[in-house]
Amino acid sequence: MSRRVLLVEDEAPIRDMLKFVLEQSGFETIEAEDYDIAQQKLVEPYPDLILLDWMLPGGSGVQLAKSLKQHEFTRDIPVIMITARGEEEDKIRGLDAGADDYITKPFSPKELVARIKAVMRRVTPTSNEQPIEFNGLKLEPISHRVMANDDALDMGPTEYKLLHFFMTHPERVYSREQLLDNVWGTNVYVEDRTVDVHIRRLRKAIGVHGHDAMIQTVRGAGYRFSTKL
Amino acid sequence: MSRRVLLVEDEAPIRDMLKFVLEQSGFETIEAEDYDIAQQKLVEPYPDLILLDWMLPGGSGVQLAKSLKQHEFTRDIPVIMITARGEEEDKIRGLDAGADDYITKPFSPKELVARIKAVMRRVTPTSNEQPIEFNGLKLEPISHRVMANDDALDMGPTEYKLLHFFMTHPERVYSREQLLDNVWGTNVYVEDRTVDVHIRRLRKAIGVHGHDAMIQTVRGAGYRFSTKL
DNA sequence: AGGGTGTGTGACAATTTTATTAAACGATTA
DNA sequence: TAATCGTTTAATAAAATTGTCACACACCCT
Numbered sequence: 249m250s251r252r253v254l255l256v257e258d259e260a261p262i263r264d265m266l267k268f269v270l271e272q273s274g275f276e277t278i279e280a281e282d283y284d285i286a287q288q289k290l291v292e293p294y295p296d297l298i299l300l301d302w303m304l305p306g307g308s309g310v311q312l313a314k315s316l317k318q319h320e321f322t323r324d325i326p327v328i329m330i331t332a333r334g335e336e337e338d339k340i341r342g343l344d345a346g347a348d349d350y351i352t353k354p355f356s357p358k359e360l361v362a363r364i365k366a367v368m369r370r371v372t373p374t375s376n377e378q379p380i381e382f383n384g385l386k387l388e389p390i391s392h393r394v395m396a397n398d399d400a401l402d403m404g405p406t407e408y409k410l411l412h413f414f415m416t417h418p419e420r421v422y423s424r425e426q427l428l429d430n431v432w433g434t435n436v437y438v439e440d441r442t443v444d445v446h447i448r449r450l451r452k453a454i455g456v457h458g459h460d461a462m463i464q465t466v467r468g469a470g471y472r473f474s475t476k477l
Numbered sequence: 478m479s480r481r482v483l484l485v486e487d488e489a490p491i492r493d494m495l496k497f498v499l500e501q502s503g504f505e506t507i508e509a510e511d512y513d514i515a516q517q518k519l520v521e522p523y524p525d526l527i528l529l530d531w532m533l534p535g536g537s538g539v540q541l542a543k544s545l546k547q548h549e550f551t552r553d554i555p556v557i558m559i560t561a562r563g564e565e566e567d568k569i570r571g572l573d574a575g576a577d578d579y580i581t582k583p584f585s586p587k588e589l590v591a592r593i594k595a596v597m598r599r600v601t602p603t604s605n606e607q608p609i610e611f612n613g614l615k616l617e618p619i620s621h622r623v624m625a626n627d628d629a630l631d632m633g634p635t636e637y638k639l640l641h642f643f644m645t646h647p648e649r650v651y652s653r654e655q656l657l658d659n660v661w662g663t664n665v666y667v668e669d670r671t672v673d674v675h676i677r678r679l680r681k682a683i684g685v686h687g688h689d690a691m692i693q694t695v696r697g698a699g700y701r702f703s704t705k706l
Numbered sequence: 707a708g709g710g711t712g713t714g715t716g717a718c719a720a721t722t723t724t725a726t727t728a729a730a731c732g733a734t735t736a
Numbered sequence: 737t738a739a740t741c742g743t744t745t746a747a748t749a750a751a752a753t754t755g756t757c758a759c760a761c762a763c764c765c766t
Contacts, residue, residue, distance in 0.1 A: 318599065404742060421621040425594065437591040442744055444724065467723070467752070468634035469621045477629040633753055670713090671755050677714065678753095696712070696763070707766105714761070725750065736739075 251377070253364065254278045254295035256286045256312065257330070258304050266299065269357040275364070283312050284435050290322055291433040292413040293389060297368060300347070301330045317346040321430060326367045380415045382475050385459045387415050396457035403453035406431070406446050411454070414463065414473035423470035447471060482593065483507045483524035485515045485541065486559070487533055495528065498586040504593070512537035516544075519551055526593060529576075530559045546575040555596045609644045611704050614688045616644050625686035632682035635660070635675055640683070643692065643702030652699040676700055 253275045257263040260281070267277045278295055280286035282304060289295075298316070302309045309329070316322045329350040348367050351360060379388045386395045394401040394411065403411070409431050422430070424440040432438055451460040464472045482504045486492040489510070496506045507524055509515035511533060518524075527545070531538040538558070545551045555577040577596050580589060606618030615624045623630040623640060632640070638660050651659070653669040661667055680689040693701045 406743070419620045421619070425598065429595070429598070434595055437585070437587045438743090439745065441724090441746090445726085445744075448725065448727095465724070466621050472620060472622075474620065474622075476627075635754075667754095668756065670757090673713065674715085674755075677716095680714095694713070710763105710765085712761105712763080715759085717757090719756095720754085722753070723751085725748100727746105727748080729744105729746085731744075732742090734739100734741080736737100 252276045252278065252293070252295045252297075254280060254286065254289060254298045256280045256282075256298065256304065256309075257301040258282060259301075262301075266360075269360060270364075272357075273361045286312055287315075287435050288433040290316075292409040292416075292431050294321060294325060296325070297364060298325055298327045299330065299364070300327055302350075303332065313346050324371070326371045328363060328367060380412075382415060382418065382462060382473075383459065384457070385415075385454060385462070387412060394454070396454065396459055399457065401453055401456070403450065407450040407453055410446055410450055414471075418473045418475070421466045421469045421472045426470065443471075481505045481507065481522065481524045481526075483509060483515065483518060483527045485509045485511075485527065485533065485538075486530040487511055488530075491530075495589075498589060499593075501586075502590045512541050515541055519545075523550060523554060525554070526597060527554055527556045528559065528593070529556055532561065542575055553600070555600045557592060557596060609641075611644060611647065611691060611702075612688065613686070614644075614683060614691065616641060623683070625683065625688055628686065630682055630685070632679065636679040636682055639675055639679055643700075647702045647704070650695045650698045650701045655699065672700075 251274060253270055255263055255266050255270070255277050257266060257279075258281050263279055263281070267279065270277050278289050280289050300309055300312060304312070313327060313329070316325065316327065326348040327346060329347040330353060331350055332353050348371070349363055351363055377389050379386055379390075381387070384397050387393075388395065389412070392408070394403065394408065410427070413427070413431050424443040427443050428436070428438055428440070447463060451463050454460050454463070461477075462473055462475060464474055464477070466472050480503060482499055484492055484495050484499075484506055486495060486508075487510050492508055492510065496508060499506050507518050509518050529538055529541060533541070542556055542558070545554065545556065556575065558576040558579040559582060560579055561582050577600070578592055580592055608615055608617040608619070610616070613626050616622075617624065618641070621637070623632065623637065639656070642656070642660050653672040656672050657665065657667055657669070676692060676694075680692050683689055683692070690706075691702055691704060693703055693706070695701050
């Protein structure tokens with residue numbers, strides 16, 4: 249079952265309350281207080297749902313919603329907008345901007361959880377909680393582990409995210425910049441070449457069982473995860 | 478690759494700094510110090526991105542942004558607004574006015590370049606290239622790969638581009654010069670005969686499965702990709 | 707057949723791109 | 737504050753690709 253929720257809310261007390269409610273109901277939460285931070289958190293592994301306050305300072309709630317729908321990997325993540333009572337206008341624009349549902353402040357925890365579950369049920373069961381396996385290399389999101397033929401592999405957080413991204417998007421080339429966008433996050437400024445180092449560490453980590461052959465260099469284009477060749 | 482940036486900034490020192498930073502990163506720059514001059518520079522060839530200071534004298538930054546979005550040929554040019562710290566209000570209006578991103582002064586060169594690249598990447602949508610196949614020779618743009626009956630073929634970047642061009646323009650002769658223009662790019666100083674060498678390399682790469690017969694020499698005219706004969 | 711012209715080929719040095727290594731840096735924790 | 741862990745950067749090594757040449761070869765015409 250999908251359970252990772254990204255909370256985008258500028259007011260810390262409300263954010264804490266939401267976090268509490270969601271975690272009581274068995275969801276994992278990721279927090280962001282504004283547009284930029286939300287963008288940074290939108291990386292592998294992507295959240296399964298986004299709870300977005302319409303009234304972010306800078307009015308960037310809309311902007312975030314739009315930006316989400318423009319990017320290939322975030323397009324299918326359902327969004328629930330939080331609006332203040334009576335802001336009918338906002339509801340309309342929010343739904344226009346691509347929200348899947350909205351909830352009006354103040355709301356009961358029960359209602360919130362119910363809506364979240366409803367939306368998750370409605371959306372494609374893209375539970376990115378399922379283990380992924382290629383040629384005996386298995387990544388288990390639940391336990392946050394990578395196994396190669398029943399041996400647990402050891403790697404850093406970035407390598408894990410990188411591998412997760414690759415395994416969920418196999419047979420496709422990604423440039424260093426694209427990898428930075430998807431694994432490190434937008435609005436983070438890192439040298440292209442840094443990717444090389446993490447690729448190397450990832451290869452080393454999964455190489456003990458010969459799985460490093462699936463991380464392929466595509467000269468002049470980037471890297472690719474593939475079972476072929 | 479898109480790389481022309483129009484710089485609209487009234488303060489000469491800052492403009493020079495921006496120019497320096499961008500040119501260091503391989504961008505071409507066009508400069509404009511106010512609304513009128515910017516308008517003058519907005520002709521063929523259009524810039525690929527506009528870096529616009531919000532605080533132009535006469536407050537014409539907004540005006541320019543709006544005007545850009547009204548004209549057919551400039552509507553799709555992405556705009557990054559430069560704002561001073563704390564002018565949250567401006568961000569809102571800037572984004573409303575159609576800016577694609579904003580950056581707050583002071584900013585690091587690295588951040589600036591990263592944002593420019595990010596916006597350019599976002600604007601150029603994923604060219605959803607479909608795989609192309611002729612007689613069992615399949616080229617997959619997504620994975621950046623060439624397969625011959627389930628065997629991955631190995632070739633250099635130039636050979637790949639050459640093959641891609643041929644497969645998207647089959648049954649047609651191209652002179653060496655035309656190939657140079659289309660595959661290498663215009664205004665590159667390369668000998669005609671260099672094409673021969675790459676043709677040979679391409680033939681060798683796809684020859685392991687006998688597909689080299691599709692790359693045909695047309696004496697006195699050039700080369701052709703064809704499934705016939 | 708012989709000459710002229712156009713194309714194929716293998717080698718090579720320069721250049722570009724990627725891999726690897728080590729050290730600097732930053733955040734977190736004991 | 738020191739120690740530790742993980743990330744980033746910078747420096748260096750290694751590898752692949754590129755454009756050209758020189759020469760071999762094929763074709764066409766007289």
